[in-house]
Amino acid sequence: MSEPSPAVARPGFPVSRQVLADHVYEALLEWLMDGRLEPGAAVSIDGMARELDVSPTPVREALARLEHTGMVRRVALKGYRVAPVFTREDFAELMEARLSIEPVNARLACARMTPDGLEALKQAVEDLKTAPRGGTFAEYRSYLEADERFHQLIAAQASNQFLLAAYNTLGGQIQRFRLFGGVGITDAEQAIAEHQAVLDAMLGGDPDKAAQKMIEHVEKVRGRAIADAPEE
Amino acid sequence: MSEPSPAVARPGFPVSRQVLADHVYEALLEWLMDGRLEPGAAVSIDGMARELDVSPTPVREALARLEHTGMVRRVALKGYRVAPVFTREDFAELMEARLSIEPVNARLACARMTPDGLEALKQAVEDLKTAPRGGTFAEYRSYLEADERFHQLIAAQASNQFLLAAYNTLGGQIQRFRLFGGVGITDAEQAIAEHQAVLDAMLGGDPDKAAQKMIEHVEKVRGRAIADAPEE
DNA sequence: ATGCCACAAATCCTATAGGAACGCAGGCCG
DNA sequence: CGGCCTGCGTTCCTATAGGATTTGTGGCAT
The missing domain is CATH 1.20.120.530 (GntR ligand-binding domain-like)
Known part of the structure; x- marks a missing residue:
């Protein structure tokens, strides 16, 4: 997806750095593909924020990006859930x-x-x-x-x-x-x-x-x- | 993607309501499809927030969702831009x-x-x-x-x-x-x-x-x- | 026992504040 | 004149706070 980059850009190599939301995105994606997050399970924004030791804001952004993959679904005011098992x-x-x-x-x-x-x-x-x-x-x-x-x-x-x-x-x-x-x-x-x-x-x-x-x-x-x- | 929902839920029909980020998403999408936002133009989070009279948080979420459509592109720490014209x-x-x-x-x-x-x-x-x-x-x-x-x-x-x-x-x-x-x-x-x-x-x-x-x-x-x- | 309502906890959602990075303009030095 | 540095405004990014909503629980009346 987005390339991993060193924490500090080497002089002369202005690679685009990673922001927190990117790390959260990758972590969630890995957990989803791993099976660590099971279908139907709730993915609480606040909960994930505590889990990953970040504030809810980047988690919210990462989940918004993840939604289009179809792996998580959002219901307004109710939150995100891992997409249910395939029928x-x-x-x-x-x-x-x-x-x-x-x-x-x-x-x-x-x-x-x-x-x-x-x-x-x-x-x-x-x-x-x-x-x-x-x-x-x-x-x-x-x-x-x-x-x-x-x-x-x-x-x-x-x-x-x-x-x-x-x-x-x-x-x-x-x-x-x-x-x-x-x-x-x-x-x-x-x-x-x-x-x-x-x-x-x-x-x-x-x-x-x-x-x-x-x-x-x-x-x-x-x-x-x-x-x-x-x-x- | 996330299903659109009527602006006002009729009594007895507890449909999922709209949150601010949804409105922002729809507004931005309309502007993009309208041509009101021209290719290459910067889409500033803070600027859009002022324009729409909301806080930057929902704008950020809406833009994150929009990114996958390919109509806006994001560069970390630099912000979003409307996708350039087709070659x-x-x-x-x-x-x-x-x-x-x-x-x-x-x-x-x-x-x-x-x-x-x-x-x-x-x-x-x-x-x-x-x-x-x-x-x-x-x-x-x-x-x-x-x-x-x-x-x-x-x-x-x-x-x-x-x-x-x-x-x-x-x-x-x-x-x-x-x-x-x-x-x-x-x-x-x-x-x-x-x-x-x-x-x-x-x-x-x-x-x-x-x-x-x-x-x-x-x-x-x-x-x-x-x-x-x-x-x- | 069942249905309903109130209350409490968890969660979502939005606004706000401040630190960090970027971009640009102006000035300085070679 | 050109390159570099510095300062400043803008913007991004993250954390935090508080209001709104949902969910779960327990009690009460039927």
């Missing part, structure tokens, strides 16, 4: 949205890929393969992180600020679903192969194939999640 | 994004359209036809409003919260471009015909055709804008 309908809509955007991103990324971007993409797939995949969150956290990074990189390489912004909003929801959807890692080998197929298409410089492989991947993700879905 | 590249990216999302919306909306939604859509096209189209902003304001409403309604009827959110972000940028892109209303008759074609496809219940007509519309919008584009 089946929410999940279906999320996948429908992914199917609308991600193949386009894949196609564009394939055409506009930079060497550095390609390297990063290879690394993400490599990380997927080597990540531990235990039963507890701590164990497969790096797996989820690499998965999200793979898709985010593609969106970034598509070189379209609007599509990137649209994906990033989805990305947060996707990550949150991975945590709270009640579905662990199912068929990791299969999922890795699908990512590899997308990457291979890009390495081959075939935009249509990249888009197609992305469609197949998302559809299979949907299929696995539905097959594994817990009771509503 | 040709920005415009190309915007149209690319529209082409990725709007045809999908049109297809889905066609399949899921409600009678009320269809009525509203007809009304929007009707308004397009009857709107005055003079040279000054005040005169073609209602035309632009109907245009935006048409696309927004389709996004809403697609019944996908994520695609709707994605479109709404684009919609604001589109509207702002209509104002500041340096392109007035060119070939209104042509544009109206394109909207009518999309509507007809929906009336005919043909999702593929609706999507195709939407693609053609956006591409022609792009074409007209490029043909009319002022010097960079």
Whole structure:
């Protein structure tokens, strides 16, 4: 998001410094993506301020910024709550949205890929393969992180600020679903192969194939999640 | 985002009331969409607070919420500025994004359209036809409003919260471009015909055709804008 | 037992104050 | 004349205070 910066700007390097609200924003985002803040839980402004040892003002600003991500919801005079767990309908809509955007991103990324971007993409797939995949969150956290990074990189390489912004909003929801959807890692080998197929298409410089492989991947993700879905 | 609420709650209808930050948000949004705030202009927190006769706190919150729309940008310790005018590249990216999302919306909306939604859509096209189209902003304001409403309604009827959110972000940028892109209303008759074609496809219940007509519309919008584009 | 009202605590919301950083103008020195 | 420093006003940022609203609890009447 916003780049971390040293507390003191080096002379000649006038990097934009961080203000308190930025730190609060990042802390809350991390807690949300961690699962430390559970769906439905109240996020009290005053409470968070005490927790983080700052005044309520920066917390209020951070929450206002977070609202657009869909991860917290606000009700006037009542405060913020972590967005509730996905229903089946929410999940279906999320996948429908992914199917609308991600193949386009894949196609564009394939055409506009930079060497550095390609390297990063290879690394993400490599990380997927080597990540531990235990039963507890701590164990497969790096797996989820690499998965999200793979898709985010593609969106970034598509070189379209609007599509990137649209994906990033989805990305947060996707990550949150991975945590709270009640579905662990199912068929990791299969999922890795699908990512590899997308990457291979890009390495081959075939935009249509990249888009197609992305469609197949998302559809299979949907299929696995539905097959594994817990009771509503 | 956060749902708008009536200014006065009717007795027995405990709808969530508006807080000051909501009013400020709406005022700023209107000013941005109006063109009263020009691209590049500084949006001072204290200044806006004086202007609106409120304290800086709600203004700060409203601006934080506005940032994600891309209409204002923030630099830490320096404040907010209205986003700069579109470059040709920005415009190309915007149209690319529209082409990725709007045809999908049109297809889905066609399949899921409600009678009320269809009525509203007809009304929007009707308004397009009857709107005055003079040279000054005040005169073609209602035309632009109907245009935006048409696309927004389709996004809403697609019944996908994520695609709707994605479109709404684009919609604001589109509207702002209509104002500041340096392109007035060119070939209104042509544009109206394109909207009518999309509507007809929906009336005919043909999702593929609706999507195709939407693609053609956006591409022609792009074409007209490029043909009319002022010097960079 | 159930419904209703009053009261208390927690929370949200807004205003205000003051410290910190930025931008600009004017003066000083090379 | 140009570059640098200094001072000052403006603005941002954070903390704090207090009023308004919601929420939870306990008592009372039915």
